[in-house]
Amino acid sequence: MTTMTEASVREFKMPDVGEGLTEAEILKWYVQPGDTVTDGQVVCEVETAKAAVELPIPYDGVVRELRFAEGTTVDVGTAIIAVDVAGAPAAPAAPAEESAPQEEPKPQGRQPVLVGYGVAASSTKRRPRKGPEVTVAEAAVRSAVQGELNGHAHAAAPAAPADAPEERPRPLAKPPVRKLAKDLGVDLATVTPSGPDGIITREDVHAAVAAAPEATVAVPEAPAAAAVPAAPVAPYDTARETRVPIKGVRRATAAAMVGSAFTAPHVTEFVTVDVTRTMKLVEELKQDKEMQGLRVNPLLLIAKALLVAIKRNPDINASWDEADQEIVLKHYVNLGIAAATPRGLIVPNIKDAHAKTLPQLAESLGELVSTARDGRTSPAAMQGGTVTITNVGVFGIDTGTPILNPGEAAILAVGAIKLQPWVHKGKVKPRQVTTLALSFDHRLVDGELGSKVLADIAAILEQPKRLITWG
Secondary structure (H helix, E strand, O other): OOOOOHHEEEEOOOOOOOOOOOOOEEEOOOOOOOOOEEOEEEEEEEEOOOOOEEEEEOOEEEEEEEEEOOOOOOOOOOOEEEEEEEOOOOOOOOOOOOOOOOOOOOOOOOOOOOOOOOOOOOOOEOOOOOOOOOOOHHHHHHHHHHHHHHHHOOOOOOOOOOOOOOOOOOOOOHHHHHHHHHHOOOOOOOOOOOOOOEEEEEEHHHHHHHHHOOOOOOOOOOOOOOOOOOOOOOOOOOOOOOOOOOOOHHHHHHHHHHHHOOOOOEEEEEEEEEEEHHHHHHHHHHHOOOOOOOOOOOOHHHHHHHHHHHHHHHHHHHEEOOOOEEEEOOOOOOEEEOOEEEEEEOOOOOHHHHHOOOHHHHHHHHHHHHHHHHHOOOHHHHHOOOEEEEHHHHHHHOOOOOOHHHHHHEEEEEEEOOOEEEEEOOOOEEEEEEEEEEEEEEOOHHHHHHHHHHHHHHHHOOOHHHHHHHH
C-alpha cells in the first residue's frame, strides 16, 4: 500500500470558468476519498453565476480529501479537492512518438442539470462525451490549471528546477478587450501592454496573436481551507415557510436587473398589431423545402422584423460607456433570447444575427433551444448581447414592461397572439392580434427613435412582405 506524504499531495483549486467570475457552488461530487482518478476525469459539477459546469481533474492519483461539501459556495482560487499523486498507477515506459493517444476516461455519475429545462426524464445517465472534444468550460478549466501543472513535478517524472516563475498580477484590460482575447485564445498574462497605466489594448491582443505565444495561466495560491460550517438552526416555522438561498444564476440576474433599473432611465412604448398575415406566412414557411427540419414559429419572424428595424434605425443598437463617457454604436447584432429557467433568467444570444438569412436564423434559434435543453449553454453564449427579445406571450400574457439587459439599449417584449375582433378593410372581423412593448435606455434612445423602431416592427408583422422590400 502506498504511503501518502504531504509532498505527493496535489490540491486542485476552484478555477474561473467564465469571464471574471469570483465564486461557484459545488452541486455534485462524482468521487469520494479513496477513489482513483485519472487526468481529465470529471470529479464534480459546479454552478456559477452563468451556468452549470463540470470540472475535470488534472492529475492521476487517489482522492485524499474533499475540502467542501455539496451545496457549498467556494471562492475562485480555493482548493476544493486533494489528490495523492503517489498513489497513481505507473505509466508504461515508451518513446513519445510510439505512444498512442488514450481515450479520455468516461466519468460516471448523474446527468448534469439541464439549463432552463431541468433533468431529462428519460435518462438518469450523465451526457456522454463526443470523442476528444471538450466543452468551452472544460477548456477554460484546463487552461487555468496548466500553470500549476507546469510548476509541479509528477511523482514519476524528473525533479523540477528549483526556480519557479513568479506569480503575475491580473492583467489590466477593459471587458471588450478581455472578450476579444478569450475569443482568439490569447492569455492576457502573456501580452505586453501599450496603453496608459499598463492597460492592454485591442492592438496588443492582435499583436500577441501574430506572435503566437504559448499561453499559460498562473493559478493564485489558495488560502487555508476553512472547515465547512454547520447548518444553522432555522429561526422560522419550517412547516409554514420554505426559504431558498439566493445564489448562482438567480443572484447574478437580480444584481444585474437592479443595476440596470437604477442606472439606465427606462422608457417603455406599446403597440397592438394585427399579425394575421404573419401567422399565415409561418404556416407557409413550414411547408417550404428550404425550411424543412428548421424551427419555424412566430418568434422567428418577429426576430427577423426586429433585425430589419435595427437596420433601418441603427442608432438603437448601441451601449453607454459610463467610464469613458462614450456612446458605443454596434455595427453587428448579437440577438439575445430571454429564457426562464429553474435557476433563473438566462439570455443566450445569436452571434452576428444581422448577417443571417431567414433559414440561417431559424437554424440558430433551433440550436439555441436544443443547447439549453441539453444543459450545454456556455457562459460565452450569454455574453456580448446587443439587443434582446423576451417572449412573455408563451405564458398567456398580453405584454409587459421588460427591464433592459445590462449593456444594451433596447429589449422587445412579445405578448400572446390571440384571436380578437379587429377592424379590417372597414369591417369588424376576427383577426390574430398581439401587443408589443419596447423598453429602451433614454440616455441613448429618444422617443422618436424608439417609436420608429417599434412602428417598423409592427408594420413588418402586419405586412410581412416588407421583409423583402425593407430587408
